[in-house]
Amino acid sequence: MEILRTVLPFTFLLIVVAPFLGNYIYKVLDGQKHFMLPIFGKPEKVIYKLSSVNFSESMDFKKYCLALLTFHFFGFVILFILLSTQRWLPFNPQHVDNMNWHTALNTSISFVTNTNWQSYAGETGLSYFSQMIGLTVQNFVSAATGIAVFAALVRGITGQTVQSIGNFWVDLTRSVLYILLPLSIIWAVLLAGEGVVQNINPYTEAITLEGVTQIIPQGPAASQIAIKQLGTNGGGFFNTNSAHPLENPTPFSNFLELFAILLIPVSLTFTYSKMVKSPGQGRVLFAVMSILFLSGLAISLYSEYQPSEIWGNLSYMEGKETRNGIAGSVLWSEVTTAASSGSVNTMHDSLSPLSGMVAMVNMMIGEVIFGGVGAGMYSMIIFVILTVFIAGLMVGRTPEFLGKKIEAFEIKMCMLAVLAPAIVILIFSAIACCIPAGLSGLNNTGPHGLSEILYAFGSTAGNNGSSFAGLNVHSIFYNILTAVGMLIGRFGVIIPVLAIAGNLGQKKITPVSQGTFRTDNWLFGGLLIAIILIVGGLTFFPVLSLGPVAEHFLLQNGILF
Amino acid sequence: MILLLGIIYPLFITGIAQVCFHDKSNGSLVKKNGVVIGSALIGQQFDNKAYFTSRPSASGYNTLPSGASNLSLTSKKLQEQIIQRKKEFIAVNKLPSDQVVPSEMLFASGSGLDPHISPQAALLQVERIAEARHFSSEQKQKLKQLIENNTEKPLWNWLGETKMNVLLLNLQLDGIK
Structure with missing residues (x-):
């Protein structure tokens, strides 16, 4: 009952709203007329005028890539300087000190790459200035970058012998102004109405009923949380993210935030259909993602409601909030790891073993189950191309995807995009398991210790950002290693994706014939699921069986560490 | 872009929030005799036997x-x-040793600031509080009524859990004459 009550309305509302938003996003990316133009059309022109970049140029793969990397590099430098000097900057009523270099480095990379991994506590480690000018801004632009890369890839796929895959600056600006900003304004106001703090006052001192002093933190939280959820960023304003009552105070705010995570990623499957002018293409991806999502959710719920003798059949409330309950917490953990959000309303470290595993698997298979804003779609299309290729090999046909021949170059790039994050997860975890600097951060021992490390690199490489927060990552070792992981996990995918876009764009479109392998039916959907699971399964099954799977059986047999 | 997203947007939202939801956007502060005693959203630790106990917190609230x-x-x-927590809860409330204790009273919360407990957890504490406050049976009835009045059902019967706010409950508890 509790489960149905929590899950059904959520999924139903998503399915109703997503096609409309998907259609709207298509219009924005395609440069068509839409109802937001009269409001934000002026600011768009002003932004173009004020910046010294060329907005009318049509970029080929290399130029697009260069623009993107330059933009991120400057974003990183500005954020790094902000965090390292926040003590001397305005909007700092709590006199928060400067961040040390390695935490600042980690945090700036984390927010620039849409990971939002946090190795600091927001309420004690950041000034309002850093939160607003630093993090809120990156929340917007890193999400917009995801949408831009997705748009570029699809233009490459649909373009007929073209060099251009669009203009990065235009894609970025339009995604921010017409998609993310309007939604964020609505969400921020609704959240503030539920009790999420939104002010720039100093913290309030309270004398409790028992006469103890308690500090009530304040800050411009609602505005940041809105985009944190909508942009699948996930970096909390406070340390405990959306488990914090000031960040997520009521059942309705919980619903709003949860809904916001999946809203744009789900809508983009419909945008995709529109862009490739074939409704089946997006529908099949939507179906595949939904099946994977619901299977994960089912395993997760099963594990969480499975009583164990050792805990005397108690429901597992450790790390969960009363107002969210078990089902509400598990649903969030599935949503936040499927989409690469990483915001949490429960502490994942204390989830039951298999729920923790589902969260890890969601991140490890490359954040393709709806995934990050834009990022989920372009990572999924990589798997689609792989599937087309493998299916083509099996039946002995030249692999074709939407009329484009898939050749050696595309497959090389696909493999790069699939392997880069996998290498980070496995090799970096292995390093952390072998040296004292890695092991000293552990909060739990036994198989769960391995899970903590594995989760950390799964989350950073998948640009998710949630964590098994018991692992102490405030060390130079973890700050540097996870930062490198985030960079590889983000750009190790984006650059190959753009290369594929550029290369496919130059090819001719072969008309559909009887012999064409269809990519919009159930057969293809089934194949796609198989490929995703086999690639993910073969790569990660051994290590997962040592971590969460082992832990599950130990728990059932009452063996603790 | 930085100007728009980093300054104008957050301050614009701040403006709207301050005007439309002044109390809520400032932390839902609770005042008693003009002094701020906490936030309706943030839990507090209650050690005194005459108050309802909050959930265990890893950060000590x-x-x-x-x-x-x-x-x-x-x-x-x-x-x-x-x-340990189960033993303490049973001892302090003088419950039978095989009493099932609601799991939120044993497991620590996610934020360490969870303001809520379940009505069951509150009901188990009634006898102890009545004794500590030397309540008559009439006052005890009022206390039980208080728990019922403070029970928050899921929103529209589908969103969230059945719960009650410990701070607000204790504040009204002080008002029972």
Whole structure:
């Protein structure tokens, strides 16, 4: 009952709203007329005028890539300087000190790459200035970058012998102004109405009923949380993210935030259909993602409601909030790891073993189950191309995807995009398991210790950002290693994706014939699921069986560490 | 872009929030005789026997920063904590030793600031509080009524859990004459 009550309305509302938003996003990316133009059309022109970049140029793969990397590099430098000097900057009523270099480095990379991994506590480690000018801004632009890369890839796929895959600056600006900003304004106001703090006052001192002093933190939280959820960023304003009552105070705010995570990623499957002018293409991806999502959710719920003798059949409330309950917490953990959000309303470290595993698997298979804003779609299309290729090999046909021949170059790039994050997860975890600097951060021992490390690199490489927060990552070792992981996990995918876009764009479109392998039916959907699971399964099954799977059986047999 | 997203947008939202939801956007502060005694959203620790107890908190209801235990279900340390908390809860409320204690009173919350407990957890504490406050049977009836009045059902019967706010409950508890 509790489960149905929590899950059904959520999924139903998503399915109703997503096609409309998907259609709207298509219009924005395609440069068509839409109802937001009269409001934000002026600011768009002003932004173009004020910046010294060329907005009318049509970029080929290399130029697009260069623009993107330059933009991120400057974003990183500005954020790094902000965090390292926040003590001397305005909007700092709590006199928060400067961040040390390695935490600042980690945090700036984390927010620039849409990971939002946090190795600091927001309420004690950041000034309002850093939160607003630093993090809120990156929340917007890193999400917009995801949408831009997705748009570029699809233009490459649909373009007929073209060099251009669009203009990065235009894609970025339009995604921010017409998609993310309007939604964020609505969400921020609704959240503030539920009790999420939104002010720039100093913290309030309270004398409790028992006469103890308690500090009530304040800050411009609602505005940041809105985009944190909508942009699948996930970096909390406070340390405990959306488990914090000031960040997520009521059942309705919980619903709003949860809904916001999946809203744009789900809508983009419909945008995709529109862009490739074939409704089946997006529908099949939507179906595949939904099946994977619901299977994960089912395993997760099963594990969480499975009583164990050792805990005397108690429901597992450790790390969960009363107002969210078990089902509400598990649903969030599935949503936040499927989409690469990483915001949490429960502490994942204390989830039951298999729920923790589902969260890890969601991140490890490359954040393709709806995934990050834009990022989920372009990572999924990589798997689609792989599937087309493998299916083509099996039946002995030249692999074709939407009329484009898939050749050696595309497959090389696909493999790069699939392997880069996998290498980070496995090799970096292995390093952390072998040296004292890695092991000293552990909060739990036994198989769960391995899970903590594995989760950390799964989350950073998948640009998710949630964590098994018991692992102490405030060390130079973890700050540097996870930062490198985030960079590889983000750009190790984006650059190959753009290369594929550029290369496919130059090819001719072969008309559909009887012999064409269809990519919009159930057969293809089934194949796609198989490929995703086999690639993910073969790569990660051994290590997962040592971590969460082992832990599950130990728990059932009452063996603790 | 930085100007728009980093300054104009957050301050614009701040403006709207301050005008439309002044109390809520400033932390839903609760005042008693003009003094701020806490936030309706943030839990507090209650050690006094005459008050309802909040959930266990890994951070001791410290807000700077918020935090959880992050212990796994295969942690011996967690098991020891649960056994200890159960013993204490049963002892302090003078309950029979085989009493089932609601799990939110044994497991620590995610934020360490969870303001809520379940109505069952509150009902188990009634006898203790009545005794500590030397309540007559009439006052005890009022106390039970208070729990009922403070029980928050799921929103529109589908969103969220059945729960009650410990701070607001204790505040009204002081008002029982």
